[in-house]
Amino acid sequence: MESREEILDRLNSWGGETLGKTLDIIFTDVTDESLTATMPVTPKVHQPYGILHGGASCVLAETLGSSLxxxxxxxxxxxxxxxxxxxxxxxxxxxxxxxxxxxxxRKGRTMHVSEIEIRDEKGELINHTTMTNNIIPR
Structure with missing residues (x-):
C-alpha cells in the first residue's frame, strides 16, 4: 500500500503539461476519504477585475474531485x-x-459525488463545489 507521501508524489507528477500544472495546483494532503491541494492567486488566475476567476476555482475543484x-x-x-x-x-x-x-x-460502485471547499489563508470559504464522477468500465 502506498504511503501518504508516495500518493502525493504520484499525483503531483501525474501527466504531462496539464491545466492543473499551468495553474500551479499542488496536492498537499491525502487521507482515506479526502484530498487537499493549494493554488496561488496571482494575475495568472485573475479575471479582468483583478480577482480570482471563477473558472480557476472550478479547475481546482474539478482537479480535486476527479483525483479523489x-x-x-x-x-x-x-x-x-x-x-x-x-x-x-x-x-x-x-x-x-x-x-x-x-x-x-457518496462513494458508490458506479458513481462518486464529492464536495469541495476552497478556503483562503484565514479559513474563509471562497468557493463551494459539488461534483459527480461516473465510474465507467475501461
Missing part, C-alpha cells in the same frame, strides 16, 4: 469521468493562496 475518485478505483478496470459540476463563488480573492479539500458525499 482516481484514488478510489482500480484504474486498470475503471475510469472516473466527470459528468456534473456545480460551483458557488462565495467570496472574492485578489492574492495569496487558496486551499481546496475534496470529500466524498
Amino acid at each position: 475518485s482516481v484514488l478510489h478505483v482500480d484504474l486498470q478496470k475503471f475510469a472516473p469521468v466527470g459528468t456534473n459540476i456545480n460551483s458557488n463563488h462565495l467570496r472574492s480573492k485578489k492574492s495569496g493562496i487558496v486551499t481546496g479539500t475534496a470529500k466524498f458525499i
Whole structure:
C-alpha cells in the first residue's frame, strides 16, 4: 500500500503539461476519504477585475474531485469521468493562496459525488463545489 507521501508524489507528477500544472495546483494532503491541494492567486488566475476567476476555482475543484475518485478505483478496470459540476463563488480573492479539500458525499460502485471547499489563508470559504464522477468500465 502506498504511503501518504508516495500518493502525493504520484499525483503531483501525474501527466504531462496539464491545466492543473499551468495553474500551479499542488496536492498537499491525502487521507482515506479526502484530498487537499493549494493554488496561488496571482494575475495568472485573475479575471479582468483583478480577482480570482471563477473558472480557476472550478479547475481546482474539478482537479480535486476527479483525483479523489482516481484514488478510489482500480484504474486498470475503471475510469472516473466527470459528468456534473456545480460551483458557488462565495467570496472574492485578489492574492495569496487558496486551499481546496475534496470529500466524498457518496462513494458508490458506479458513481462518486464529492464536495469541495476552497478556503483562503484565514479559513474563509471562497468557493463551494459539488461534483459527480461516473465510474465507467475501461
